[in-house]
Amino acid sequence: MKADSGDTTPGPRQDLKEKYLLKLLPVIKQRGFSHLRIDDIARYMDISKATFYKYFASKEEVIEQVVDMVVAYFYQAFTLLEDDSSTYLQRFQHIFGQAVLIASYLSDAFVSDLKQVFPALWERVKQVQQERQRQIQKFYQQGVAAGVFQPINPILLMLQNEMLLGSIMDPIFLMEHDQTLRALLYDYYELQKYQWLAPEARMKIDDAPIKEYIDKMAQKISLGMRLDGGPDLFRS
Incomplete structure (x- = not known):
């Protein structure tokens, strides 16, 4: 897993969220998202589940x-x-x-x-x-x-x-x-x-x-x- 930067200022934080979303996009484009669980999303984003919840409240928010x-x-x-x-x-x-x-x-x-x-x-x-x-x-x-x-x-x-x-x-x-x-x-x-x-x-x-x-x-x-x-x- 990639290390969390720990930076929570609005600019870098949003940049990180977009980086994680871009990693997920290939899966969503190819297979949709209805089958995905939070564990799956975190894995495709290459982050821990704890880090996922630091940046996203839910699958719906993603x-x-x-x-x-x-x-x-x-x-x-x-x-x-x-x-x-x-x-x-x-x-x-x-x-x-x-x-x-x-x-x-x-x-x-x-x-x-x-x-x-x-x-x-x-x-x-x-x-x-x-x-x-x-x-x-x-x-x-x-x-x-x-x-x-x-x-x-x-x-x-x-x-x-x-x-x-x-x-x-x-x-x-x-x-x-x-x-x-x-x-x-x-x-x-x-x-x-x-x-x-x-x-x-x-x-x-x-x-x-x-x-x-x-x-x-x-x-x-x-x-x-x-x-x-x-x-x-x-x-x-």
Whole structure:
């Protein structure tokens, strides 16, 4: 077990809590949380049960703080989307990167448990998802008017991400189709470029940042979904 630092000041304390939560995330993403006991949670966090209770009052508090992390990521995503100091093409790439990370966090197992066990927490996630969808629709409509995006209903983009990204990240799907996660994410990004970008815009886009991001994400996801970089992994 890792030693407790003993630091209880608000900043370092919250940093430690987030560190412990990040260690638990791979398990929650892969298998949900309904089966977990406090002993299991402490073990995955690599701390003693006594240390667990120093930082968390209950299993319910752990799940609530995981949801807080997810919601905080959505709000960070809003900020990036509204940042008009970035070009439409840069924000298009941010949307793709955000969709990959959100699909990783909101796995079927986690969402299913959240809906059944903590419906009020699921409602928080659903509301912030809906707000993101509204912002993306507005952004794409502006991009169409600016001649950057093809005149396609942006709802299709969000539906496509929801339906495909989960399968792309499924190890069984990858094995059955003899594909690697990195290659499929690259190909999916290329598909979205050709679907959504006007030809002139497609010629101008710099793919280097998104390719670097895909490399990092594919490596982390393939090594057990342990996204140690946290929700700010794609921060500009």
